[in-house]
Amino acid sequence: MKKMVMGVDGMRCGMCETHVNDAVRKVNGVVRVKSSAARNVTEVVAEDGADEKEIVKAISELGYRVMAYKSEPYERKKLFGIFGGR
DSSP states (O other): OEEEEEEEEOOOSHHHHHHHHHHHHTSTTEEEEEEETTTTEEEEEEOTTSOHHHHHHHHHTTTOEEEEEEEEEOOOOOGGGTSSOO
């Protein structure tokens, strides 16, 4: 899995966040998405095979601009370090 953190220009309110989240969720392989208009950021957790260009395209087609993003490996956090193995 991977986590992408994107700078998104143009989000102004909660409805903007919802529109971005809904569009990104439709991309194959996306597991979780959360946007913040206040911080101009969208965070995406996706399967390794998810196409980053498709995620950027989904946001751009709504009229928002992805200014930059970084992608890094993602590991699910274990509950109190006891669930999920070591």
